[in-house]
Amino acid sequence: xxxETIYVGFSTHVGRDWKWLVSWAIxxxxxxxxxxxxxxxxxxxxxxxxxxxxxxxTVHFSGGAQFAEHSRVVKEYELSVTPxxxxxxxxxxxxxxxxxxxxxxxxxxxxxxACARFGWKVKNPCGDKGSKYVCSELxxxxxxxxxxxxxxxxxxxxxxxxDEFLASKGFPxx
Numbered sequence: 406x407x408x409e410t411i412y413v414g415f416s417t418h419v420g421r422d423w424k425w426l427v428s429w430a431i432x433x434x435x436x437x438x439x440x441x442x443x444x445x446x447x448x449x450x451x452x453x454x455x456x457x458x459x460x461x462x463t464v465h466f467s468g469g470a471q472f473a474e475h476s477r478v479v480k481e482y483e484l485s486v487t488p489x490x491x492x493x494x495x496x497x498x499x500x501x502x503x504x505x506x507x508x509x510x511x512x513x514x515x516x517x518x519a520c521a522r523f524g525w526k527v528k529n530p531c532g533d534k535g536s537k538y539v540c541s542e543l544x545x546x547x548x549x550x551x552x553x554x555x556x557x558x559x560x561x562x563x564x565x566x567x568d569e570f571l572a573s574k575g576f577p578x579x
Contacts, residue, residue, distance in 0.1 A: 418477075446494075446495075504538055
C-alpha cells in the first residue's frame with residue numbers, strides 16, 4: 406500500500422477572549438506567530454480532517470471545520486507515513502484521549518527557559534511523563550511514536566522546538 410500523509414500544524418487562537426490572551430502570551434514568550442501545535446489527519450474514508458490536539462482541558466480529536474472556527478493555521482509540515490505507522494499513531498491517540506491538559510507544564514516552560522538564559526539545562530519541574538499533556542509534548546510523543554527522536558525531555562519542548570525539529574529534518578512546510 407502507498408504511504409499516507411499526515412500534517413503537523415502550528416496555529417494561533419482567533420477571537421478576543423481569555424484563550425486569545427493565553428495564545429498571545431505564549432506567542433510573545435516564544436517569539437513566534439503561533440501558540441499551538443497539532444496533528445491533522447486527513448481521512449478519505451469519512452471525507453473529513455481529524456485534528457488531534459491537547460487544548461482546553463484535555464487531549465482530544467476535533468473536526469477540521471470546528472478547529473477552523475477558533476484557530477488560524479500559520480503553517481503545516483507534511484509527513485509521509487506507512488499505513489501501519491498511521492494505525493499505530495491512531496492507537497497511541499486513542500490510548501491517550503481525555504488525558505488532562507498539563508496546565509502546570511506551561512509554568513514549567515518559563516522555568517526551563519529562564520534557566521537556559523543562564524546556561525543551565527533543567528527539566529520541566531511539572532513534567533509528568535505522559536499522564537497530562539500540553540500541545541507540544543503530545544505532538545512530540547506522536548512523532549516519537551512514529552520513530553523520530555526529538556532528543557529532549559518531551560515535557561520541556563515548546564511548539565517552537567517542534568517546529569525547529571521538523572524544519573531541521575527537511576519536511577516540506579506550507
